[in-house]
Amino acid sequence: MEGEDAEQRVLAAAEVLFYGQGIQAVGMDAIRTASAVPLKRLYQIFPSKDSLVEAYLRRRDARWLSELGEYVASHDSPTQRVLAVFDWLFQWFNEPDFRGCGFINSYGELGARSQPVAEIARAHKQAFRHYVADLVAAAEAPSWLADHLVLLAEGAMSTAAITGSAEPARQAKDAARILLRTARAEFGTAQPDQGSREK
Amino acid sequence: MEGEDAEQRVLAAAEVLFYGQGIQAVGMDAIRTASAVPLKRLYQIFPSKDSLVEAYLRRRDARWLSELGEYVASHDSPTQRVLAVFDWLFQWFNEPDFRGCGFINSYGELGARSQPVAEIARAHKQAFRHYVADLVAAAEAPSWLADHLVLLAEGAMSTAAITGSAEPARQAKDAARILLRTARAEFGTAQPDQGSREK
DNA sequence: CCAAGCGGAGAACGTGCGTTCTCTGCCAGA
DNA sequence: TCTGGCAGAGAACGCACGTTCTCCGCTTGG
Known part of the structure; x- marks a missing residue:
């Protein structure tokens, strides 16, 4: 069959x-x-084409998150896992057919006309945020750090797409490292976890 | 006439x-x-429609940057000016017809097919980055901070568009504040002069 | 060997849209 | 007043595309 x-x-x-x-x-x-x-x-x-478009988006949503999750899970410490998100982005941006976030692109193209497309894009971004929030919680950082990291990641996707360079992933990782360090310092992390506690 | x-x-x-x-x-x-x-x-x-599209993008590019510049210029200190970018984003996101960055949207929709559109989007983002870099330099922060702030701003635009909330602008501003403070601390802002010491 | 139906290949149909054309009325100049 | 052309309004044209239909060969059960 x-x-x-x-x-x-x-x-x-x-x-x-x-x-x-x-x-x-x-x-x-x-x-x-x-x-x-x-x-x-x-x-x-x-x-209909619409139903195919929705299926495409749902499938991409699942694959994207699962590939990210797989890559991140191959790292050991919670801190490394948070930062691994940006390494994964770097890899992705370097793929020859990278063309930005498919959900942002679809939303920009069809979101105003098609409610299903808008909804799937929203759900995808929400799922990504939840995933990052879990990583952040595991790294014992305050939950608002997740919002900051998500913004960096989203910005890196758009910028990498338009400039055609993977560099934004590195820049985002640098910024993420600073934010992570600062957040834990202000938060008063009891558990050093890695002994990587400065200042 | x-x-x-x-x-x-x-x-x-x-x-x-x-x-x-x-x-x-x-x-x-x-x-x-x-x-x-x-x-x-x-x-x-x-x-042709193509030429109208290009004119639309060029006009939007000019207006967007000039409105941002006007808002930012109404603030006094260099530090306030850097952060004012995110206040302006907040205002923009709250406009009822806000629908994300017109250049990211256009790039996602047409960038693969139309080289002019891709080029205008690239130029717009580059101009924005240069503008932020000038603000950062005036605030005597290291130049790489500009890259981080641009990523936050881009991420805020996409996220605000898809979630329909202006909150990302506030989150981006919070992150920007942390990065700005940390950057100047690490940079050792002893010499106000030019602030052009790299790496 | 035959008949009935299923699946493949692509033509056909209707619609929407970028672009051009036609018709109609108006105004300038003699 | 008459005429020549210009501008507005929208019809017309050609094409692309989403969707459906038709034809044809193959298979499968008797």
Whole structure:
């Protein structure tokens, strides 16, 4: 049974094309050609372009967070894990087809017209924030630090996309290190945890 | 002669519509209706939609930076000026038709297809970075602080757009305050003079 | 070997939109 | 007043694209 296979091929094609060129710039014909799934079958699986777009975003949301989580989990200390987020961003920005955050892009393109798209983007960013907040809590830093780190990460994505450089990830990591250190100092962290407590 | 007037009306309509709904979502007919400029005249002024889009972006670039500059200049001390950037963002985010950074949005929508759009977005972000760098230099902080503050500002724009809240501007300002304080402490602000000591 | 239906390939249809064209009325100058 | 052209309003054109339809070959059960 290749029904599953066809759906996966469509989603894979959609992700590459929608992310790489923008959603409105990609026609269903391009999806068909790239996935080698006939239009009839394509419309059996996804009854409209809108539904395919939503599926694309949901899939990307899940993959993005799981890849980030996997990378971060390979680090040991809570502090390292917080900073690993920015190392992962650096890697991502260096991928040749990096073109910014797919959710910010989709929101900018369709968010004003499509409530589902806006909602998925919002949910994705909220999930990311929660994930960072957990890392921050594990590193025994105040919860507002998570907001600051998220802003740095989001800014790095946009800036890296437009400038075409991965450097913003490094800059964001530097800033994150300073904020993390300062936050814990002000917070009066009882547990040094790494012995990396200065000042 | 109302030739000038027609052009201004077209640009005003284009800014509201393109920014508010996305570029591809707005047809030339909508521009015509909103500006009350007949299509014939419209195409005399802007020979194609692409050229109108570019004019829209260039005008928005100039206005955005000049409004920011005006607000910031109304503050006295160099430190206040640096932080005033985030107050201005807060005001902007609270405007009812705020929908994120028009350049990030345009880049996400068209940057992959249109080199001019990508170039204008890049130039805009570079100009913003230079502006912040000047403020940072005046506040006698190390130049890398400008990169950090720009990331916070960009992140605040995206996050405010997607969440629909102006709160990110406040969070970014808090983070900026910490980074500014820390940067000057580490930098040893003993010599006010130029503050141009690197790394 | 036959018939019935399923899946693939792409043509066809309707709509929206960027751009151009046509028609109509108005005003300048003789 | 007459005429020549200009500007406005919107129809028309061509194309792209989302969605549906048609045709055809293959398979599968009798």
